[in-house]
Amino acid sequence: MVPHAGGSALGRLGEEAAGAWYLQHGYEIVQRNWSCRTGEIDLVCRRGQLLVICEVKTRTTDQFGSPFEAVTSAKRRRLRRLATLYLLETAPTTTVVRFDVAAVQGGSVEVLENAF
Secondary structure (H helix, E strand, O other), rough: OOOOOOOHHHHHHHHHHHHHHHHHHHEEEEEEEEEOEEEEEEEEEEEEOOOEEEEEEEEOOOOOOHHHHHHHHHHHHHHHHHHHHHHHHOOOOEEEEEEEEEEEEEEEEEOOOOOO
16 A cells, blocks of 8 residues: 555645745745545645646655656546646646645655646
């Protein structure tokens, strides 16, 4: 079984670290843990006309693979559906939507921009 950080203290720490990374890089945090019946978006960030949908994966080790590997094709499809629902609900004035994956491991944050 692959360790899962969703809802755990470890997951929350990872989301805080990823949020701090976005703030340091000039983004505004629009939403944390936006959810609906379909699922949850970890972070929604904005910089200018760019809206970023970010999936955060937190791991203590890479024993079960990198955090990036945990974002499967099914997870990517779900995030695309969630992003559509988010945009329909919030109707932001955004021209570009980007999907990022933030890997938090060993106290460091690595963000793969435009991951899919």
